[in-house]
Amino acid sequence: MYQDPCSASAAYARHQEQMSSLVELRGISRTYGPIIAVEPTDLDIKEGEFVAILGPSGCGKTTLLRMIGGFISPSSGVIKLDGQDMTRVGPEARPTNMVFQGYGLFPHMTVAQNVGYGLRLAGIAAEERARRVQDALRLVHLDDFGGRRIDELSGGQRQRIALVRALVMRPKVLLLDEPLAALDLKLRRAMQDEFRRIHAVTGGTFVFVTHDQEEAMSLATRICVMERGRIVQDGTPREIYLQPRTRFVSRFIGEANLFHGRRQSGHVHLDNGLSFAHEGDDGEVDCVVRPENMVIASTSDTSPSKRYDMNITAKLVDMTFMGPNVQYKLITGNGEDAMVETSNEDRKSSIETGANVMLWWNSAVQRIVTE
Amino acid sequence: MNWEAFRAGAIARIAPSLVIFASLFLLPISYFFVISFWRVRSYQLRTDLTLDQYREVFQNFAYPLAYTLAVAFAIAAVTTLLAFAYAYYCRFKTWRFGITLVFLALLTLFGGYLTKIYMWKTILGSAGLLNSALLQLELISEPLTVLLYNVGAVIITLVHYTLPLAILPIYGSLRGVDDVPLEAARDLGASRSRVFFDIILPQCRLGILSAFSLSFIFAAGDYVTPLMVGGTSTSMIGLLIEAQFGARLNSPLGSALSFSVITSCALIILLVAAVLHVLVRPRD
Numbered sequence: 001m002y003q004d005p006c007s008a009s010a011a012y013a014r015h016q017e018q019m020s021s022l023v024e025l026r027g028i029s030r031t032y033g034p035i036i037a038v039e040p041t042d043l044d045i046k047e048g049e050f051v052a053i054l055g056p057s058g059c060g061k062t063t064l065l066r067m068i069g070g071f072i073s074p075s076s077g078v079i080k081l082d083g084q085d086m087t088r089v090g091p092e093a094r095p096t097n098m099v100f101q102g103y104g105l106f107p108h109m110t111v112a113q114n115v116g117y118g119l120r121l122a123g124i125a126a127e128e129r130a131r132r133v134q135d136a137l138r139l140v141h142l143d144d145f146g147g148r149r150i151d152e153l154s155g156g157q158r159q160r161i162a163l164v165r166a167l168v169m170r171p172k173v174l175l176l177d178e179p180l181a182a183l184d185l186k187l188r189r190a191m192q193d194e195f196r197r198i199h200a201v202t203g204g205t206f207v208f209v210t211h212d213q214e215e216a217m218s219l220a221t222r223i224c225v226m227e228r229g230r231i232v233q234d235g236t237p238r239e240i241y242l243q244p245r246t247r248f249v250s251r252f253i254g255e256a257n258l259f260h261g262r263r264q265s266g267h268v269h270l271d272n273g274l275s276f277a278h279e280g281d282d283g284e285v286d287c288v289v290r291p292e293n294m295v296i297a298s299t300s301d302t303s304p305s306k307r308y309d310m311n312i313t314a315k316l317v318d319m320t321f322m323g324p325n326v327q328y329k330l331i332t333g334n335g336e337d338a339m340v341e342t343s344n345e346d347r348k349s350s351i352e353t354g355a356n357v358m359l360w361w362n363s364a365v366q367r368i369v370t371e
Numbered sequence: 372m373n374w375e376a377f378r379a380g381a382i383a384r385i386a387p388s389l390v391i392f393a394s395l396f397l398l399p400i401s402y403f404f405v406i407s408f409w410r411v412r413s414y415q416l417r418t419d420l421t422l423d424q425y426r427e428v429f430q431n432f433a434y435p436l437a438y439t440l441a442v443a444f445a446i447a448a449v450t451t452l453l454a455f456a457y458a459y460y461c462r463f464k465t466w467r468f469g470i471t472l473v474f475l476a477l478l479t480l481f482g483g484y485l486t487k488i489y490m491w492k493t494i495l496g497s498a499g500l501l502n503s504a505l506l507q508l509e510l511i512s513e514p515l516t517v518l519l520y521n522v523g524a525v526i527i528t529l530v531h532y533t534l535p536l537a538i539l540p541i542y543g544s545l546r547g548v549d550d551v552p553l554e555a556a557r558d559l560g561a562s563r564s565r566v567f568f569d570i571i572l573p574q575c576r577l578g579i580l581s582a583f584s585l586s587f588i589f590a591a592g593d594y595v596t597p598l599m600v601g602g603t604s605t606s607m608i609g610l611l612i613e614a615q616f617g618a619r620l621n622s623p624l625g626s627a628l629s630f631s632v633i634t635s636c637a638l639i640i641l642l643v644a645a646v647l648h649v650l651v652r653p654r655d
Binding site: 092093101120121126130162 | 557
């Protein structure tokens, strides 16, 4: 939740947060010559959280994760894990384990040897090792696969072995780098359920990197959206979706209509003719409205429902039947693109492509962004 | 296409290479295998079935045979180590120039076999480059004669010659080693040396074995290098086999010697394969 950083209670809350953080990043950055992969970044992750680092490719999310895991050393800043400074400690000595993109299973070892490798290095006695490996395999329903070779496994099975190979080490923080990217849609859904279940069962702290906003929404308890090396918004999936802080976040997470305008002395004037009171600095703004929060009505319908207090005129360009929903593409009176999504039942069969219509929404659901 | 037709087609496609392999390799080598059980009487090949030649090998040629195998083993071991170091460097330490470096190593094969032998003669000889340089630097007053015409010169020359051939299979197998499992091993607590022994080495076992076999067989069978740089004390078996087929006109004994070498080589390679397997097999 965004809080005023200057207030005393916010400072206290932040102090409390720091006290119980499992992962503390302070001013972490990484540059490659003139290229800045990650700008100085602060991040605190508490025990039991399931954090998604979400962003488009090249935004620095994997670099950030690999710095937590110890595979990339930061150009500046401090990394603390469970209160210990780990900035210059190699991956083999960190209390983290990673599930790699592409899994990184050892092709010359059996499934059980793969899962038991870390335990063997840690000097766990053979008996306990075998028991823990078996428990781990049971967790992902692959009890009988211990003796299999890696090339005998399907993609989903490999994914689960990679997951338990890391989990069996009982890491303080489990890091997942695009863990589901290589799987097809159906398998991905099944693995998402699996991840949620395992997170609930083990009660561990998971940090995973993804470019898939749907995956982030469905798995994480907290999402950090990254853009060009910076965390631009950090909050629960709900907050990120309902209260996007920037144009980028509103477009990247779900679909969004952005109506351009200006704010002057506490009043926003949109290019489409709407104006309303809104406090804030003067300057260019965008008014964000989600497609599912708008309805289409004919121009003669002056108020389709009491709930809607905002309306603009638009021309219907295209209509797509999506199964449960219908998606309308429109151009507003002032030439901006707009999109409306309504459930199948609400479809206005009388409205044809090319017709002039009214778009209605409730001002309570709109967001004003300046960045 | 049904299975029968597919199989017939497959046989038809490999038939030409089978014919070439049989006529140019299997047939001649079978001939020598057969005559190794014959004998020569008054310069005539007699077809009596006998083990005399093999008895002769064990009685009179056991030492040169063992000596040759030992030298060949040393050459193969040194070559494999150097080839591994080079291939490892090319695969892991040169970003993406590795393949260029391997190509450069292969390019030296254009120098040819005899050229390399003469090159080492020129370098190691009493009026050679090395001696001249040492004399110029006044580190020695007399030319060193121990450099050439001994087993050391044979080892250096053959290592130099077989090195590019040994680099290739090792580099090939190292290229097949994926980077992600190496990071995963580090993540699971492996030090850099553990990653090397547990993850990298097992995956290039076959490449190492190929490289070792290639240089071992080549060194064990070679008779030109010992002749040119080995001197009189280096009695490698290739020279003795050559003499049986040539000056001594005793091809049955020559064949028996050859098959003794081939069999010993095969046994040693199998032994090396077994040792490698045991050393690098994954532990439960």
